[in-house]
Amino acid sequence: MSHTNIDIKKIRKDFPILSRKVNGKPLVYLDNAATSQTPQQVIDVIVDYYQNYNANIHRGVHSLSQEATDAYEEAREKIRTHFNAKHKEEIIFTSGTTHGINLVANGFSNLLKKGDEVLVSALEHHSNIVPWQMLCEKSGAKLKVIPMTPQGELDKLAFAELFSENTKLVFVNHVSNALGTVNPIQEIIAKAREVGAAVLIDGAQAAPHIKADVQALDVDFYVVSAHKICGPTGVGVLYGKKEWLEKLPPYQGGGEMIDQVSFEKTTYAGLPHKFEAGTPNICGGIAFGAALDYMNAIGFEAIAEYEYELLKYATQQLLEIEGLKIYGTSADKTAVISFNIEGIHPYDIGTIVDKLGVAVRTGHHCAQPIMDYFKIPGTVRASFSFYNTKEEVDVLVESVKKAKMMLS
Numbered sequence: 047m048s049h050t051n052i053d054i055k056k057i058r059k060d061f062p063i064l065s066r067k068v069n070g071k072p073l074v075y076l077d078n079a080a081t082s083q084t085p086q087q088v089i090d091v092i093v094d095y096y097q098n099y100n101a102n103i104h105r106g107v108h109s110l111s112q113e114a115t116d117a118y119e120e121a122r123e124k125i126r127t128h129f130n131a132k133h134k135e136e137i138i139f140t141s142g143t144t145h146g147i148n149l150v151a152n153g154f155s156n157l158l159k160k161g162d163e164v165l166v167s168a169l170e171h172h173s174n175i176v177p178w179q180m181l182c183e184k185s186g187a188k189l190k191v192i193p194m195t196p197q198g199e200l201d202k203l204a205f206a207e208l209f210s211e212n213t214k215l216v217f218v219n220h221v222s223n224a225l226g227t228v229n230p231i232q233e234i235i236a237k238a239r240e241v242g243a244a245v246l247i248d249g250a251q252a253a254p255h256i257k258a259d260v261q262a263l264d265v266d267f268y269v270v271s272a273h274k275i276c277g278p279t280g281v282g283v284l285y286g287k288k289e290w291l292e293k294l295p296p297y298q299g300g301g302e303m304i305d306q307v308s309f310e311k312t313t314y315a316g317l318p319h320k321f322e323a324g325t326p327n328i329c330g331g332i333a334f335g336a337a338l339d340y341m342n343a344i345g346f347e348a349i350a351e352y353e354y355e356l357l358k359y360a361t362q363q364l365l366e367i368e369g370l371k372i373y374g375t376s377a378d379k380t381a382v383i384s385f386n387i388e389g390i391h392p393y394d395i396g397t398i399v400d401k402l403g404v405a406v407r408t409g410h411h412c413a414q415p416i417m418d419y420f421k422i423p424g425t426v427r428a429s430f431s432f433y434n435t436k437e438e439v440d441v442l443v444e445s446v447k448k449a450k451m452m453l454s
């Protein structure tokens with residue numbers, strides 16, 4: 047893989063955790079779809095914040111508060127640039143993707159009525175199903191599901207027919223965390239435009255691999271978590287078109303989100319503060335900005351190219367194991383391989399490969415409807431990042447072979 051622009055030796059040195067051992071073996075971390083590892087550059091930013099300018103933001107006149115506010119707002123600007131949002135106030139800091147989705151779902155509960163329809167895809171994470179079910183219960187709107195095909199793709203013929211003038215909202219993930227499928231969000235957004243529906247794209251799983259341009263996509267809402275893009279846990283971003291964010295009511299009440307407060311009436315602060323009640327994850331926001339700097343310095347094109355090579359190689363090698371089946375075989379997928387071996391429970395494979403230092407995820411991956419579709423309890427999921435190597439793929443394959451031998 048020397049033709050790619052990834053300097054893998056240098057990159058791996060940036061991630062201290064990658065040189066540790068697990069159960070006496072070198073760690074092979076292949077659970078990147080659950081959370082990514084953190085480079086030293088981002089860890090340094092976190093340490094620097096607590097060592098040198100930890101303070102509450104936006105309120106203080108003192109210097110520390112000013113420094114923290116400036117760094118936090120600089121991070122917001124970095125995130126705006128990264129996703130190419132038009133306005134800085136369209137970037138709302140959240141605690142993560144789940145928070146962003148709930149904020150929007152809650153905001154729509156008074157805007158929908160009986161007879162309205164909400165579309166979700168069959169490939170969703172639970173965090174992009176349950177909030178909409180709650181919204182539909184509250185508003186009387188109907189939840190409809192875009193079905194999937196055996197390849198783990200959205201059924202394009204079916205989805206065109208599901209749109210009607212009753213469709214008010216559409217929710218789809220950009221990339222499925224369980225299968226890695228890249229969904230045709232451009233087509234979905236175009237279809238939604240025809241009927242005047244708003245679209246929320248869950249970008250949690252796409253963000254580590256694909257740089258989304260929210261203006262080019264013409265998407266209404268796009269949500270991500272920092273911890274899947276080399277940042278810390280507990281922070282994320284909701285992008286929303288200004289017109290929508292102005293229309294939606296605040297999600298939580300508290301400090302920071304108000305303009306004037308009296309017991310008779312409270313007026314709300316302008317964007318983005320209307321949606322940012324309370325003291326935010328200041329350090330997390332700043333570190334999120336640093337994580338994007340880190341990834342952009344490597345470059346998303348180089349990352350995509352390198353990960354595609356890893357995916358191709360791992361797919362070939364794994365398929366040589368007899369009885370192994372891969373779920374999610376779309377031509378357009380990120381570096382995620384969900385698989386099972388005939389007659390063996392995924393959990394047992396996960397447990398044995400962990401003894402060999404290999405971290406994979408087993409289970410339903412918060413996407414039970416997908417598992418139901420394939421009539422399986424779950425899968426083993428190996429998900430790759432730009433800091434993984436071909437040698438690590440070899441360790442995975444050898445470990446899975448050993449597990450198969452021990453279990454069959």
Ligand SMILES: *Cc1c(COP(=O)(O)O)cnc(C)c1O
Pocket residue numbers: 079080141142143144145171173174219221222223248249250251271
């Ligand atoms: C991880 C993930 C989420 C949830 O993200 P949180 O950080 O747990 O809020 C939602 N959707 C997809 C597709 C994900 O991969």
